[in-house]
Amino acid sequence: MTVNDGQTRSDNADARPPAALPGAMDHAARVAELIDRLGRMTRELQYVDGLNPAQWEALRYLNRANRYSRTPGGVAEFLGATKGTISQTVSALESKGLIARTPSDRDKRVCLIDLTDEGKRMIARDPVRCIETIVGEMDEATAAQMVGGLGRLMASLQIELGSKPFGVCVACCRHLAPDAGCKQSEGAPKCGMTGEPLKGDAPQRICVNYLNDAAE
Amino acid sequence: MTVNDGQTRSDNADARPPAALPGAMDHAARVAELIDRLGRMTRELQYVDGLNPAQWEALRYLNRANRYSRTPGGVAEFLGATKGTISQTVSALESKGLIARTPSDRDKRVCLIDLTDEGKRMIARDPVRCIETIVGEMDEATAAQMVGGLGRLMASLQIELGSKPFGVCVACCRHLAPDAGCKQSEGAPKCGMTGEPLKGDAPQRICVNYLNDAAE
DNA sequence: GCAAATTGGTTTCGCCTCGATACCTTAATG
DNA sequence: CATTAAGGTATCGAGGCGAAACCAATTTGC
Numbered sequence: 001m002t003v004n005d006g007q008t009r010s011d012n013a014d015a016r017p018p019a020a021l022p023g024a025m026d027h028a029a030r031v032a033e034l035i036d037r038l039g040r041m042t043r044e045l046q047y048v049d050g051l052n053p054a055q056w057e058a059l060r061y062l063n064r065a066n067r068y069s070r071t072p073g074g075v076a077e078f079l080g081a082t083k084g085t086i087s088q089t090v091s092a093l094e095s096k097g098l099i100a101r102t103p104s105d106r107d108k109r110v111c112l113i114d115l116t117d118e119g120k121r122m123i124a125r126d127p128v129r130c131i132e133t134i135v136g137e138m139d140e141a142t143a144a145q146m147v148g149g150l151g152r153l154m155a156s157l158q159i160e161l162g163s164k165p166f167g168v169c170v171a172c173c174r175h176l177a178p179d180a181g182c183k184q185s186e187g188a189p190k191c192g193m194t195g196e197p198l199k200g201d202a203p204q205r206i207c208v209n210y211l212n213d214a215a216e
Numbered sequence: 217m218t219v220n221d222g223q224t225r226s227d228n229a230d231a232r233p234p235a236a237l238p239g240a241m242d243h244a245a246r247v248a249e250l251i252d253r254l255g256r257m258t259r260e261l262q263y264v265d266g267l268n269p270a271q272w273e274a275l276r277y278l279n280r281a282n283r284y285s286r287t288p289g290g291v292a293e294f295l296g297a298t299k300g301t302i303s304q305t306v307s308a309l310e311s312k313g314l315i316a317r318t319p320s321d322r323d324k325r326v327c328l329i330d331l332t333d334e335g336k337r338m339i340a341r342d343p344v345r346c347i348e349t350i351v352g353e354m355d356e357a358t359a360a361q362m363v364g365g366l367g368r369l370m371a372s373l374q375i376e377l378g379s380k381p382f383g384v385c386v387a388c389c390r391h392l393a394p395d396a397g398c399k400q401s402e403g404a405p406k407c408g409m410t411g412e413p414l415k416g417d418a419p420q421r422i423c424v425n426y427l428n429d430a431a432e
Numbered sequence: 433g434c435a436a437a438t439t440g441g442t443t444t445c446g447c448c449t450c451g452a453t454a455c456c457t458t459a460a461t462g
Numbered sequence: 463c464a465t466t467a468a469g470g471t472a473t474c475g476a477g478g479c480g481a482a483a484c485c486a487a488t489t490t491g492c
Contacts, residue, residue, distance in 0.1 A: 008413065009472075014407070024463055026352075027351070027356065027360055027362070027363050028347075028348045028349070028351040028352035028359060029348050029349045030363045030367075031347065031348070031362050031363055031366065032344050032345070032347040032348040032351065033344075034256055034363070034366040034367060035251075035254050035255070035258055035344075035347055035366070036273065036276075036344050036372055037273075037370065038251050038253060038255060038366060038369065038370055038373070039251070039256070039258045039259060040255070040257045040269075040273065040295070040296070041296070041370075041373050041374070041377060042251055042252050043255060043259075043376070044296060044377060045373075051257075052448085052449075054236075054449075054450085057233020057252065057256065058481060060249075060252075071469080072469075072470060072471090073447095073468090073469060073470080078386075079256070080257070080260060081450075081451085082450080082451055082470075083470065083471085084450080084451070084452075084453085084470085084472085084473095085449080085450050085451065086271045086470095087470060087472085088449085088450080088471090088472095089449095089450095091468095091471090104351075106353070106453080107458075107459070107468095107469080108457080108459085109457065109458050109459070109468070109469040109470070110460055110468095110470085110471085113468075128248045128249075128251075129248070129251050129370065129408035130373075130376060131244075131245070131248040131251055131252075131373070132244045132245050132248040132249065134368075134369055134372045134373070135243070135365070135369060136242075136244035138365060138368065140243065142332065142361055142364065143244060143247060143364045143365070144243055144359065144419040145357075145358055145361035145365070146243070146247050146362055146365045146366070147243050147246045147247055147250070149351070149358045149359070149361070149362045150247065150250040150251070150254060150362070151246075151349055151352060152350070152354065153254065153347065153351060154250055154253065154254055154257070155347075156350045157257050157258075157261075157347070157350070159256070160346060161257060161261065161274060163223070172396065175381075185220060187254060189427035194396075203492095238470095268477085268478075270478075270479085271435075283472080287440080287441090287479065288440075288441060288442090289439090289440055289441080291452095297479075297480085298480055299440075299441065299442085299483085300441085300442075300443080300444090300479080300480070300481075301478075301479050302441095303441060303443080304442090304478080305478090306441095307442090323439095323440080323487075323488075324486080324487055324488090325439070325440045325441070325486065325487045325488070326439095326440055326441080326487095327440085347479075381481080388459055433486105433492100434491100434492090435490100435491090435492090436463070436489100436490080436491080436492100437488100437489080437490070437491090438487100438488080438489070438490085439475105439486100439487085439488075439489085440485105440486090440487085440488095441484100441485085441486090442483105442484080442485080442486105443482105443483085443484075444480085444481100444482090444483080444484095445481085445483100446466100446479105446480095446481090447477090447478105447479090447481105447482105448477105448479090448480105448482090449477090449478085449484070449491100450475105450476090450477090451474105451475095451476090451477105451487095452470085452473100452474085452475090452476105452477105453472105453473085453474085453475105454471105454473085454474100455470100455471080455472080455473100456469105456470085456471080456472100457468100457469085457470085457471100458467105458468085458470105459466100459467080459469095459470085460465100460466080460468090460473075461464100461465080461467085462463100462464085462465075
């Protein structure tokens with residue numbers, strides 16, 4: 001299919017030492033590229049069921065956040081977008097009947113968001129579930145290593161980007177720590193920030209007030 | 217900061233078994249979420265130096281692809297975008313002086329793309345490099361596991377999405393295999409598809425004609 | 433050889449996402 | 463109270479991207 005004119009072209013500007021070639025990559029570089037491309041594909045994956053990636057991500061967040069975090073502002077912070085943008089995303093989700101906004105009676109400025117039954121049904125069809133499936137077929141050790149590595153990567157990047165680290169209370173939130181006034185052993189755990197007992201699955205949920213000491 | 221009205225709310229619709237909670241995730245689910253969020257952050261990261269994520273990705277690809285793959289069509293296929301879209305991306309990169317288009321004399325329809333010196337300087341400032349740095353600080357074992365796991369994930373997703381698996385010749389391209397007419401041991405390896413000897417760093421570069429048997 | 437079909441690229445059009453800005457309402461602060 | 467801050471929303475405009483139409487060159491089929 002082709003004439004070989006390799007020697008007159010610039011295919012190998014600095015060719016000899018294979019390590020210096022753009023094509024030869026170490027593990028770190030490969031991970032970087034894979035993350036990048038997987039991100040693109042994951043994005044692609046989410047143009048489905050009439051939602052776009054941002055809407056899916058918001059929905060996912062809303063499904064996992066605790067009550068105080070299920071607000072437009074919470075979504076905005078989590079997704080690293082502006083409030084204006086998120087307002088539109090939320091409106092879109094609402095007009096599709098996937099979520100319901102109810103004004104908070106505690107603070108009349110904020111509105112609390114809940115998934116409707118329709119929304120729960122939608123989240124059950126989450127397209128990123130397919131990633132989960134694929135990873136689920138790998139051996140536990142690899143999966144565990146990946147969680148560890150990707151988690152650290154995420155934390156570092158959050159610092160880099162200056163965005164807030166979110167997390168679930170039980171993970172390692174400083175507000176849940178004993179020295180923040182929380183006694184985990186007796187009865188329901190209490191959030192050291194709000195002083196409020198965490199009932200049901202609340203401590204398992206994403207919280208906007210999450211804080212940990214890893215943010216060195 | 218708050219009244220506890222947890223028992224009257226729907227925070228814990230199906231609360232008791234912790235495994236069923238939206239907040240409790242296994243490794244696979246965590247990987248899925250991390251990929252998704254890392255993708256979003258990586259995207260964010262790439263709005264830099266006047267380029268957008270698509271432009272960075274194209275530039276990165278062009279820096280790593282072999283000669284026959286450095287065309288608008290190659291970029292389009294690699295990125296999973298339409299030719300029209302990529303044409304704009306390429307035009308943008310060209311108008312910024314980062315790449316140069318030269319019409320192929322072999323086939324007057326195609327145009328070959330090369331990075332300019334400016335482009336090479338730009339790629340040296342690649343923002344995803346920061347991921348590389350972070351991963352580089354992890355231990356080798358973790359990094360290696362991540363490459364393996366993410367690689368498999370990528371391959372599976374490509375099949376899922378019906379997009380073409382790209383790769384570098386040396387990896388496991390069937391065209392490079394002995395039964396495809398390529399004798400790796402004697403002299404320069406030859407691409408079994410084009411029959412062309414692969415000189416310099418060519419076998420290390422991304423090729424649009426890459427083919428392997430993993431696509432089960 | 434010559435039409436017909438294919439392929440690589442570009443252009444145009446329009447939708448949609450998203451950030452910026454301005455604005456409204458309610459809380460906190462003094 | 464007056465002021466400032468904070469949560470949300472509406473509007474505007476830039477830009478990305480796919481769809482479709484189009485052009486030119488190449489390949490295929492008869």
